[in-house]
Amino acid sequence: MIRWRTLLFSLLGILSLSALWGESHGKILSIEYESTLQPHEVDAFNEELFEGSTAPKARFSVRVYWVEFESLYPDGVKAVITSQVFLPVFSDTDLRSMYVFGPGSTGLRDSCRPSREHTMGIHWGYYRSHVLAHAGQGSIGVLPDYMGFGDPERLQYYMVAQAEARVMLDAIKATRNLIEAEEISGISQTKNFVAGFSQGGHAAFAAADYQKKYAPELELSGILGYGPTTDVFSLFKEYSDIAPMVLYTYENLYGSEYIDPSKVLLDKYADNLERDLLRMCVGGMQSYYPQKPQGLFKEDFTDALLNNSIEKNYPLLYREIQKNSTGLGVYQIPVVIYQGGYDIVISPETQESFIDKLKNRGIDVEYVFYKNARHDTRQISFSESRTWIENHTN
Numbered sequence: 001m002i003r004w005r006t007l008l009f010s011l012l013g014i015l016s017l018s019a020l021w022g023e024s025h026g027k028i029l030s031i032e033y034e035s036t037l038q039p040h041e042v043d044a045f046n047e048e049l050f051e052g053s054t055a056p057k058a059r060f061s062v063r064v065y066w067v068e069f070e071s072l073y074p075d076g077v078k079a080v081i082t083s084q085v086f087l088p089v090f091s092d093t094d095l096r097s098m099y100v101f102g103p104g105s106t107g108l109r110d111s112c113r114p115s116r117e118h119t120m121g122i123h124w125g126y127y128r129s130h131v132l133a134h135a136g137q138g139s140i141g142v143l144p145d146y147m148g149f150g151d152p153e154r155l156q157y158y159m160v161a162q163a164e165a166r167v168m169l170d171a172i173k174a175t176r177n178l179i180e181a182e183e184i185s186g187i188s189q190t191k192n193f194v195a196g197f198s199q200g201g202h203a204a205f206a207a208a209d210y211q212k213k214y215a216p217e218l219e220l221s222g223i224l225g226y227g228p229t230t231d232v233f234s235l236f237k238e239y240s241d242i243a244p245m246v247l248y249t250y251e252n253l254y255g256s257e258y259i260d261p262s263k264v265l266l267d268k269y270a271d272n273l274e275r276d277l278l279r280m281c282v283g284g285m286q287s288y289y290p291q292k293p294q295g296l297f298k299e300d301f302t303d304a305l306l307n308n309s310i311e312k313n314y315p316l317l318y319r320e321i322q323k324n325s326t327g328l329g330v331y332q333i334p335v336v337i338y339q340g341g342y343d344i345v346i347s348p349e350t351q352e353s354f355i356d357k358l359k360n361r362g363i364d365v366e367y368v369f370y371k372n373a374r375h376d377t378r379q380i381s382f383s384e385s386r387t388w389i390e391n392h393t394n
Helices: 011-022 039-045 114-120 127-136 161-181 199-214 232-238 240-254 273-279 282-288 299-306 315-322 348-360 382-391
Strands: 028-037 062-072 078-088 094-102 140-144 187-197 220-226 335-340 365-370
Touching: 028 039, 028 161, 039 127, 062 127, 062 161, 078 114, 078 127, 078 161, 094 127, 094 161, 094 199, 094 382, 114 127, 127 140, 127 382, 140 161, 161 187, 161 199, 187 199, 199 220, 220 382, 232 240, 232 299, 232 315, 240 273, 240 282, 240 315, 273 282, 335 348, 335 382, 348 365
Parallel strands: 094 140, 094 187, 187 220, 220 335, 335 365
Antiparallel strands: 028 062, 062 078, 078 140
C-alpha cells in the first residue's frame, strides 16, 4: 500500500520548511506556451461540450499556457502542481475576472489526471472545454490538476479538503505570477472566483474555508458550484461508488487505526481495494462499484450511515471524514449553486440543506434549480453563470 505519512520532521525542521515554502506557494517552476486560439477555434473546440445546449460564441482570442507551480502537501512536503491557463487577448486594460475551476472525479492514479482528458480523447467532463469557454467570454481561466497527480510517489489526495484548497488558492497566485512573468497586457487587477463541478465544488468551498488561514493576502470574490458535493457522508449515502476512493485515500493519509476500509466495505471490495483503484479511472469505478450503500458497505456500517449514527458507532472514522466536508467555514463570500432536479449524485434535498446552513451563517447564496437537469449543470447554467461573474466583478 502506498503510504503518504512517511516523513517525520523535528519541530525546528517543520518551522523552517514552513517558513521557506510559505513564501513560495504559487511559485512558478515552468511555463510552456501552447498556442493562441482565435474565437472560431475556441467555438469549434467546445462544440461537443455544448451539444444539445446553447453554445456561447467566443468574444476573445485565448492564449493557452501550461504552468507548473509549487504548493504544499498535507505532510509538509513541497508539491508540484500542473495547471492549464487560458488568457484572453484584451484590447484595453481593465479589472478582470479569474475563474479557477475544479473538475469532477476522474480517479486516483496519474493516468486519470484531468489535464490528460483532451489529449487522450477521454470524455470525463470536457473540463478544458468548460474553462476555455469562460476564457472566450473574457475571464482568465485556470484548470489545475489536483494534488498528487504528476508525482510518481503519490496518488491524488481525493476529497482531502486541505489539499484541494491549497491547489485552488495557489493556482490563483501562480496565474498572477504568470501574468507578470509573461508581461500580459490588459489586466489591471483580478477578481478571483473559485468554481467546481461535483468534486470540484468540494474543492471550491474548501478554498473558501482555508483562504484566511492559508492565503490571507488573497481575496475571493465568489464561489460557483455546479452540483457541488461538499458533505462526504451524504455522498456515501447517495452515490456510494466514490466511497472506496475516499476510504483508501484517508487510510493512507490518517492511518488504518482511524480509517480501516476492511471494517467498512464488504470483503469482496476491501480485499482487492488497492489493486482495483489503481487499475481504473472513474468510468470503470462507476461500473464496478455499487452506487448505493447496500451491496458496497457491510451491514452494520450501512445501518449506521442511513440512521445517522456514524458519529456514535464509528467515532474515529467520523472525525477524520467529517473534517473533510467543506463549505461551512468562517467566510463571507458570495455563493451561487446550480442544481439539477434529477441529480443522482447529490439530491436537491441534500443540496438545499447545505444552502440553509450557509444562509444561517449569513452567507449570500443564490440557488438556481433546474427541474429537468441531471448532475452536470455547467452547460445549462452557462449564460447565468457569466452574468453572475460579471455582476460580481464590476
